[in-house]
Amino acid sequence: MVRPETPPEPRLRLRLVFAEGVMLGPGKADLLELIGQTGSIAGAGRRMNMSYKRAWSLVEQMNDAFREPLVERSRGGATGGGARLTPAGETVLASYRKLEARTREAGTREIAAIRDMLGPPPGRS
Amino acid sequence: MVRPETPPEPRLRLRLVFAEGVMLGPGKADLLELIGQTGSIAGAGRRMNMSYKRAWSLVEQMNDAFREPLVERSRGGATGGGARLTPAGETVLASYRKLEARTREAGTREIAAIRDMLGPPPGRS
Numbered sequence: 001m002v003r004p005e006t007p008p009e010p011r012l013r014l015r016l017v018f019a020e021g022v023m024l025g026p027g028k029a030d031l032l033e034l035i036g037q038t039g040s041i042a043g044a045g046r047r048m049n050m051s052y053k054r055a056w057s058l059v060e061q062m063n064d065a066f067r068e069p070l071v072e073r074s075r076g077g078a079t080g081g082g083a084r085l086t087p088a089g090e091t092v093l094a095s096y097r098k099l100e101a102r103t104r105e106a107g108t109r110e111i112a113a114i115r116d117m118l119g120p121p122p123g124r125s
Numbered sequence: 126m127v128r129p130e131t132p133p134e135p136r137l138r139l140r141l142v143f144a145e146g147v148m149l150g151p152g153k154a155d156l157l158e159l160i161g162q163t164g165s166i167a168g169a170g171r172r173m174n175m176s177y178k179r180a181w182s183l184v185e186q187m188n189d190a191f192r193e194p195l196v197e198r199s200r201g202g203a204t205g206g207g208a209r210l211t212p213a214g215e216t217v218l219a220s221y222r223k224l225e226a227r228t229r230e231a232g233t234r235e236i237a238a239i240r241d242m243l244g245p246p247p248g249r250s
Contacts, residue, residue: 012142092239096235107231117216
């Protein structure tokens with residue numbers, strides 16, 4: 001097996017823990033983003049290989065934790081009901097994505113320092 | 126139950142995913158730090174309520190992932206064998222802690238924006 005000279009750019013996963021059981025991390029952020037894209041909690045969950053029950057439970061956790069709900073159901077109409085992000089949901093998602101970007105920017109040197117130390121021992125090739 | 130006006134400062138948990146199964150996050154960072162403090166893998170694991178087996182497995186994962194080991198055993202002597210961080214271990218831990226600090230600094234506004242939206246709905250008190 002040939003290892004590349006430079007390991008690929010690492011993924012950064014960021015989780016904010018506000019209180020016992022109240023947290024926001026990459027899973028919830030991706031779910032919000034996909035609900036915005038698909039207009040459906042089930043659809044968003046499917047894209048993440050997540051059961052409908054699990055997706056709903058994460059949405060409920062977020063809606064309960066914030067002062068205003070982040071996701072609302074849009075019932076009836078031609079589509080027979082879907083879901084969308086509220087303005088609060090858009091704001092929370094945007095702030096989280098910006099936090100990720102700022103971390104990547106501000107931590108470029110530290111991330112590279114760690115990445116550059118990865119790899120097989122000098123003698124092994 | 127009375128909720129405080131301002132929720133407490135959130136904890137930030139940061140994980141770097143370099144490849145499938147190769148990652149560095151708060152658990153491994155804390156373990157490295159405690160090995161440095163206690164001079165013992167078992168002692169560090171105990172402080173984290175982690176089994177010796179689990180602590181050892183995390184150390185092996187780290188030692189395998191990096192070009193140089195991060196932790197080395199110091200056998201024999203009066204203490205009958207312990208463990209310590211190598212210079213590579215010190216460097217990785219310091220870079221990770223700096224990355225955490227930089228994220229907190231660079232993301233102050235975003236973290237506050239999310240935190241300030243937490244809380245019970247306006248009508249509930």
